[in-house]
Amino acid sequence: MAIIIDGQTRVLVQGATGNQGSFHLKQMLAYGSNVVAGVSPGKGGQSVEAVPVFDTVFAAVEAQHPNASIIFIPARLAKEAAFEAMEAGIETVVIITEHIPVHDAMDIMHLAKARGTTIIGPNTFGIISPGLCKMGIMPNSIFLPGTTGVLARSGTLSYEIVFNLTAAGIGQSSVVGLGGDRVAGLSFVDILQRFEADEGTTQVVLVGEIGGNAEEEAAEYIKSMRKPVVAYLAGKSAPPGKRMGHAGAIIERGKGTFASKVTALNAAGAQVAALPWEVPNLLAQVSR
Amino acid sequence: MKLFEFMAKELFARNGIPIPQGRVVRVPSEAAAACQTIGSVVLKSQILSGGRGKAGGIKFADTPDEAATAAGEILGTELKGFTVDTLLVEQKLQIDQELYLAITIDKAAQCPVLIASAFGGMDIEDLAEDKLVKHNIDVGIGIMPYLTRELNRKLGLSGVLAQQAAEIFTNLYKVFREYDAELVEINPLVVSGEKLVAADGKVTIDDEAMFRVGELVPHTEERTDLEIKAAELGISYVQLEGDIAVMANGAGITMATLDILQHYGGHPANFMDAGGGAGIEATAKALEILLATQPKAILVNIFGGITRCDDVATAFAQVKQSRGIDVPLVIRLVGTNQAEGVRILQENGIDSFRTIKEAVEKVVQIANA
Structure with a gap:
């Protein structure tokens, strides 16, 4: 069991013939994802690793019936790509692209609400349900099927956490990246709700960072959860007023601090690991 | 990118918002x-x-x-x-009342939010919630006349002032959308006799949208030279106070690397996110930026996803061969194409670690020696 994507998911790759798109299409196939089609305007009729490429999402949907799309399209064209996927009826859209203007992101979320589309990202590493399906850019080797749900704002940091989980023999049900931008499709709470409802998930790891109040909002929800949650947060050493890479990772006017997030999570009963490799031990303690 | 007050007001004036x-x-x-x-x-x-x-x-x-x-x-x-x-x-304006008006982004609601108050003039953070009027704007609807009437009702504006306010709400939203702003703020919006006037103005433009609004707005700069150079390479770089230069790929892992470094008694000289998917050339230039800051040691933490370990290793090998690396370099390298990356480093006499703990302990030992 898993959330959002599983063995039934039929994957479309938008930007399939580009450098990143074709590289990760191959990686996803190698992982065992059911990649059924690619789209690259002007490249219809070609194929990448025997996956047929179409000029439009509509054509891909007609011929191959994908129900989820992953977008590798440059920032200035990404909004249009997401709109095309939604209008063609794709249910889940994963937007890998970074540097998308925030007004475009707001427009994408607006249409997604109207259409009932699930958006993951932008600026995300994607989502993986280990052993079933991968829609993302994460390395194939580090995941292990299991019952721990992982949700994160940041890609490489979540690889670090998962790497430690797998090394400790703790498998994952699904690993989801919200994306590092200010406006993202799914919030921590959206994903926690899915993990709480998922029969294949018994415990959850939340990987957060300074800035904003998403972790504080997550803490409010965690109070009502039956399943235990362990967290790791990045940015303890970050000085205030400096944007640490992610658009949202900044302590502004004393808000979004590491301490405030730890306090909120602890009050909700979620333990916060001091170092990434301490997460497996904390999980072992709470699941006892 | 923040605009100076006079630039913000020029945008206001051009878009039908009265300024002094x-x-x-x-x-x-x-x-x-x-x-x-x-x-x-x-x-x-x-x-x-x-x-x-x-x-x-x-x-x-x-x-x-x-x-x-x-x-x-x-x-x-x-x-x-x-x-x-x-x-x-x-x-110098005659001031009868000071209002507050801003439009910014509500991250949780994923849409613009208009924030107004009949008690402007002070820092908005110091105003009690019950003195604020907040309304999330549906980007499919924008600001329609009924919304301006509702805002005026909540702010207690009527007559000619309400008419002017309605235009200001609409025009401020137009500025917010057309110029890809993260924030447009008028504080205070002054009632001066029968007139509303924007006595101050703040506009912040989304850096990611400069490709399409860059020609419409004047340019400002508040970054250091190194930060500008890094940005041109697509790298986020923030100067810090310590002596160990740090490079990682991804904002989260870079923050965590700084945290771990500090946890073990090290002092980071910078935050550098070389980016997901950084190629050979970009990685080499990133390393050169770090070398130029003359740190005591360099810590590199790469967990390859979209970034390929062999690209990173090739970049380091190239820099070592072309200009030499005269500072102790500690690398942690795992992920996509890891075996190939480790091999390339070894061939060039650079050792790499598999865990961040080992790498951090090593670099702190070097820097504090």
Whole structure:
């Protein structure tokens, strides 16, 4: 069991013939994802690793019936790509692209609400349900099927956490990246709700960072959860007023601090690991 | 990118938001001339920071002589870390009431939010929630006349003031959307007799949208030279105080690397996110930026996803072969194409670690030796 994507998911790759798109299409196939089609305007009729490429999402949907799309399209064209996927009826859209203007992101979320589309990202590493399906850019080797749900704002940091989980023999049900931008499709709470409802998930790891109040909002929800949650947060050493890479990772006017997030999570009963490799031990303690 | 007040007001004026009569000056004689034309004036330092009044960056003058003297006192001084080289000399307004009006992004609601208050003039953070009017704007609808009526009702505006406010709400939203702003703010929006006037203006443009609005707005800069150079390479770089230079790929892992470094007694010299998917050339240039800062040691933490370990290793090998690396270099390298990456490093005499713990312990030991 898993959330959002599983063995039934039929994957479309938008930007399939580009450098990143074709590289990760191959990686996803190698992982065992059911990649059924690619789209690259002007490249219809070609194929990448025997996956047929179409000029439009509509054509891909007609011929191959994908129900989820992953977008590798440059920032200035990404909004249009997401709109095309939604209008063609794709249910889940994963937007890998970074540097998308925030007004475009707001427009994408607006249409997604109207259409009932699930958006993951932008600026995300994607989502993986280990052993079933991968829609993302994460390395194939580090995941292990299991019952721990992982949700994160940041890609490489979540690889670090998962790497430690797998090394400790703790498998994952699904690993989801919200994306590092200010406006993202799914919030921590959206994903926690899915993990709480998922029969294949018994415990959850939340990987957060300074800035904003998403972790504080997550803490409010965690109070009502039956399943235990362990967290790791990045940015303890970050000085205030400096944007640490992610658009949202900044302590502004004393808000979004590491301490405030730890306090909120602890009050909700979620333990916060001091170092990434301490997460497996904390999980072992709470699941006892 | 933040705009100076005078730039923000120019955008306002161009889009039908009333601003006080004023002039941008850079020497005291121009301030005197402006006062001659305008009458009683306020002289406002143009810096990319709030709290100018308290810091002494705003002065009043009734005569050209007073204006010249006041301008001479402010120009060239250091204010909140900025040197004042420009003043906005504006008509001194009769102030009957100060309102607050802003549009920014509500991250949780994924849409714009209009924030207004009948109690403006002070820092909005200091205002109690019950004195604020907040309304999330549906980007499919924008600001329709009914919304302006509702906002006016909540702010207690009526008659000619309500008519002007309705136009200001609509036009401010237009500025927010058309110029890809993260924030547009008027604080205070002054009631001066029968007129509403934007007495101050703040506009922040989304850096990611500069490709399409860059020609419409003037350019400002508040980054250091190194930060600019890094940005041109697509790298996020923030200068810090310590002596160990750090490079990682991804904002989260870079923050965590700094945290772990500090946990083990090390002092990071910078935050550098070389980016997901950084190729050989970009990685090599990133390393050269770090070398230029002359740190005691360099810590590199790569967990390859979209970034390929072999690309990173090739970049390091190239830099070592072409210019040499004269600083101790500690690398942690795992992920996509890891075996190939480790092999390339080994061939070039560079050791790599598999866990961040080992790498951090090693680099702290070197830096503190």
